[in-house]
Amino acid sequence: MSSNNYEKKVYIYDGSYQGLMTALYLAFKQREAPIKILSQTDFRDDLFYQTKTIITDIDKAAFFSEQIKNHISVQALNNIFHAYLSETEKLELYIFRYLFMGFKVGEKVDQYLTKNYVRQVQDLAHKVRHESHRLKGLIRLQEAAGGKYYAAVEPDYKTLVLLAPHFKNRFSTMNWIIHDLKREEAVIYSAEDKEWLLIDLEKDFKPELSQKETEVQDLWRAFFSAVSIKNRRNRKVQQQFMPQKYWKHLIERPGSSQNHRLE
Amino acid sequence: MELQKKLEILSDAAKYDVSCSSSGSSGRGDSSGLGNTKASGICHSWTDDGRCVSLLKILFTNYCLYDCQYCVNRVSNDRSRASFTPEEVAQLTVDFYKRNYIEGLFLSSAVNRSPDWTMEQLLTTVQLLRNKHNYQGYIHLKAIPGADFKLIYQAGLLVDRMSVNIELPSEGSLEKLAPQKKKAGILAPMKGIGAGIENNIIERKKYKQKEKFVPAGQSTQLIVGASPESDRQIISLSEGLYDHFNLKRVYYSAYLPVNNSSLLPALPGPPLKREHRLYQADWLLRFYGFKAGELLTPGRENFDLKIDPKADWALNNLDKFPVEVNTADYEMLLRVPGIGPRSAAKIVKARREKKLTHYNLKKMRIVLKRANFFITCNGKYAAAVPFESEVIYSRLAEKEAEQMSLFNSTKSEAKEWDFNLVK
Numbered sequence: 001m002s003s004n005n006y007e008k009k010v011y012i013y014d015g016s017y018q019g020l021m022t023a024l025y026l027a028f029k030q031r032e033a034p035i036k037i038l039s040q041t042d043f044r045d046d047l048f049y050q051t052k053t054i055i056t057d058i059d060k061a062a063f064f065s066e067q068i069k070n071h072i073s074v075q076a077l078n079n080i081f082h083a084y085l086s087e088t089e090k091l092e093l094y095i096f097r098y099l100f101m102g103f104k105v106g107e108k109v110d111q112y113l114t115k116n117y118v119r120q121v122q123d124l125a126h127k128v129r130h131e132s133h134r135l136k137g138l139i140r141l142q143e144a145a146g147g148k149y150y151a152a153v154e155p156d157y158k159t160l161v162l163l164a165p166h167f168k169n170r171f172s173t174m175n176w177i178i179h180d181l182k183r184e185e186a187v188i189y190s191a192e193d194k195e196w197l198l199i200d201l202e203k204d205f206k207p208e209l210s211q212k213e214t215e216v217q218d219l220w221r222a223f224f225s226a227v228s229i230k231n232r233r234n235r236k237v238q239q240q241f242m243p244q245k246y247w248k249h250l251i252e253r254p255g256s257s258q259n260h261r262l263e
Numbered sequence: 264m265e266l267q268k269k270l271e272i273l274s275d276a277a278k279y280d281v282s283c284s285s286s287g288s289s290g291r292g293d294s295s296g297l298g299n300t301k302a303s304g305i306c307h308s309w310t311d312d313g314r315c316v317s318l319l320k321i322l323f324t325n326y327c328l329y330d331c332q333y334c335v336n337r338v339s340n341d342r343s344r345a346s347f348t349p350e351e352v353a354q355l356t357v358d359f360y361k362r363n364y365i366e367g368l369f370l371s372s373a374v375n376r377s378p379d380w381t382m383e384q385l386l387t388t389v390q391l392l393r394n395k396h397n398y399q400g401y402i403h404l405k406a407i408p409g410a411d412f413k414l415i416y417q418a419g420l421l422v423d424r425m426s427v428n429i430e431l432p433s434e435g436s437l438e439k440l441a442p443q444k445k446k447a448g449i450l451a452p453m454k455g456i457g458a459g460i461e462n463n464i465i466e467r468k469k470y471k472q473k474e475k476f477v478p479a480g481q482s483t484q485l486i487v488g489a490s491p492e493s494d495r496q497i498i499s500l501s502e503g504l505y506d507h508f509n510l511k512r513v514y515y516s517a518y519l520p521v522n523n524s525s526l527l528p529a530l531p532g533p534p535l536k537r538e539h540r541l542y543q544a545d546w547l548l549r550f551y552g553f554k555a556g557e558l559l560t561p562g563r564e565n566f567d568l569k570i571d572p573k574a575d576w577a578l579n580n581l582d583k584f585p586v587e588v589n590t591a592d593y594e595m596l597l598r599v600p601g602i603g604p605r606s607a608a609k610i611v612k613a614r615r616e617k618k619l620t621h622y623n624l625k626k627m628r629i630v631l632k633r634a635n636f637f638i639t640c641n642g643k644y645a646a647a648v649p650f651e652s653e654v655i656y657s658r659l660a661e662k663e664a665e666q667m668s669l670f671n672s673t674k675s676e677a678k679e680w681d682f683n684l685v686k
C-alpha cells in the first residue's frame with residue numbers, strides 16, 4: 001500500500017441524520033472526497049485509510065440543508081433524507097456523489113438518470129416513501145389497558161419519523177405509541193402536549209390490552225372475511241399489494257374468507 | 264342478535280356496491296376531534312379477492328320493502344336479515360377508525376318500514392358520529408329515494424359524500440325490474456343534492472362560517488348488463504348526470520347474476536370487459552373533452568371490445584388524422600390515441616423551442632406505440648403500416664390483447680384502485 005492511500009479518508013459519523021449532514025458539510029467545505037462515509041456501528045478498524053471522526057453539529061447540519069434547498073432543490077433534500085432512512089450500505093457515498101453533481105447542475109440533478117448514484121438515491125428514497133405510504137394503511141393500533149393505543153411494526157426501513165406526522169394529524173385526540181421492533185425504537189404521542197417524540201424502546205415491551213380489545217378485533221376479522229367476493233378470489237393481487245412480511249402485525253387473517261359461510 | 268352476526272350479514276349484503284372506491288378530501292379534521300380526511304385515499308387492507316379495503320362498507324339494514332329483481336336483498340329473496348341500531352354503527356365506526364382499520368364509513372341501506380323511517384335512522388347515525396363521538400373521519404352516505412328531502416339535506420350537512428344509485432340506465436328498465444323504486448323517484452333527490460352542492464359553494468364564498476354540504480360531491484352507480492340498454496344510452500345518461508346534477512363520479516358495475524329471475528338475462532359471467540370500456544369512455548367525457556354523441560352514434564350502439572373507445576373514435580374519424588404534432592392545437596392532440604393530458608402539454612411546450620421529430624418525442628418519454636399510427640412529425644408518418652383503417656385496427660387490437668394478458672389478473676379490479684394508480 002502506498003502512502004497515497006493513507007491520504008484518503010474514511011469519515012465516521014454517529015449514525016444520525018444530522019451527523020451525516022455534518023459529515024457532508026465538512027467534506028464539501030474542505031473540498032475533500034472521502035473514500036467511505038460510515039456510521040460508527042458499521043465501522044470496522046481500517047488499516048489502510050486514515051479515519052476522521054465527525055462530531056455532529058446541529059447548526060452545520062441545518063445550514064447545509066438550507067444550501068441544498070437553495071442551490072439544488074427541495075426535492076433533492078427530500079430524496080437525501082428518505083434515502084438515508086433506507087439504511088442501505090454505501091448510501092452515504094451515493095448521497096455524496098449525488099450532491100456533488102447537484103451543486104454543479106442544480107435542480108436538474110434528478111434528470112441525470114444515466115448516473116448510477118442519481119438512480120440509487122432516487123430508488124432508495126422511493127422505496128422508503130413507498131413503504132411509509134403502505135404502512136399508513138397497514139399499521140394496526142390496539143387499545144391497551146388505560147386507554148392508550150399501541151402498534152407494533154417491523155418495517156424494512158426506518159420509517160417511523162415519516163409516519164409520525166400522519167398519525168398525529170389523524171389521531172390527535174388519542175395517546176399512542178408506534179413501536180418499531182426491529183430498531184427497538186418508538187414514536188410516542190401525547191394528546192395533551194400534541195407532540196410526538198422518538199424514543200428507544202426495547203423489543204420485549206408489550207402493553208397489556210384493554211378488555212374490549214379482543215371483542216373489536218373479532219369484529220374486524222369477521223368483517224374482513226365477509227367482504228371478499230368468493231368467486232373472484234385473487235390471492236396474488238392481495239399479496240402484491242399487501243406483502244406477506246406485513247401480515248404478522250395485522251389483525252385480520254388474509255385467506256380467511258375461504259372458511260367463511262354466512263348461512 | 265349478536266353484533267358480530269349482524270356485521271357479517273350487513274357487510275356481506277353491501278359488498279357488491281362499487282360506488283365508494285375512494286374517499287375524497289373535504290378538509291375535515293382540525294385536530295379537535297377524532298380523525299381527518301385524506302386526499303390521496305389509503306387502503307388499509309386487501310381482501311382475498313384482491314380489492315382494497317378502505318371504508319367500513321355496510322348496510323344499515325337489509326330488511327327491504329321492495330322487490331328489485333337484480334338485488335340480493337329484495338323482499339322475495341330468502342336470506343338472513345338484520346338491522347343495526349344507529350349507536351351500533353357509530354360505535355363500530357369509531358372503534359375501527361381508532362385502530363386504523365379504516366378511512367371511514369360507507370353507509371347504505373335497504374328500505375325498511377318506509378323511506379322516511381330509513382333515512383331518519385341514517386341521519387341519526389351520522390348525527391351521533393359527528394356530535395356525540397366527535398368523529399371527523401370520512402363518511403359516505405346513501406340517500407334513500409322517496410325520503411323527505413329535508414332529511415336528506417340535514418344529513419348532507421354532516422357527511423362528506425352522498426350518493427343515490429340509479430342502478431338501471433333507463434326508465435323502462437326501472438319500471439320492469441324495480442317498479443317500487445321508480446315510483447319513489449331516484450332523480451329527484453339527486454337533483455336536490457346537486458343543487459344543494461352548488462348553492463353551498465356560492466354561499467361559502469360569501470360567508471366563511473357556513474357549514475359544508477356534501478363537500479366531497481355526489482356519485483351514483485349503474486348496473487351494466489342486467490337490462491338491454493346500449494353503451495350509447497349509458498354514456499349519454501352519464502353525460503347528462505355530470506352536466507346537470509353536479510355529479511363527481513358515475514360508477515359502473517358489471518351485473519353479477521345473484522338471483523334467478525325470469526326478468527333477468529342469463530349471462531355467462533359478469534360483463535367485465537364492457538364495464539372496463541365504459542370506465543374508459545367515462546374518463547374521456549370528464550378529462551378529454553369528448554361528448555357522448557361523438558363516441559357512439561345511432562347505429563353504432565356499443566363500444567368495440569377489442570380496442571379502447573378513443574382508438575375506436577379515431578378510426579371512425581380517420582379524416583381528422585394523421586395529426587401534425589407541430590401545429591395541432593392542444594385539444595386535438597388530446598384526441599390522439601395514446602396521448603394523454605401530460606404528453607399533450609409536454610408537446611405544446613416543447614414545440615415552442617423547436618420543430619419536433621419522432622426522435623424528440625421519444626426523448627421526451629412520450630410513448631408512441633399507439634400514437635404513431637395517428638401522427639406526423641414535420642409531415643413524416645413513421646408507422647410501418649399503410650394509413651388504413653382496417654390495418655391500424657388489427658394492429659391496435661393485437662397490442663391491446665398483449666397488454667390485457669399481462670394485466671389479466673388485475674383488470675377487473677382496476678376501478679377500485681383508481682386512487683392508487685393515479686398518483
Ligand code: SF4
Nearest residue numbers: 327329331334337373
Ligand atoms: S330497494 Fe331494491 S335495490 Fe335497494 S335493497 Fe331493496 S330490493 Fe335491493
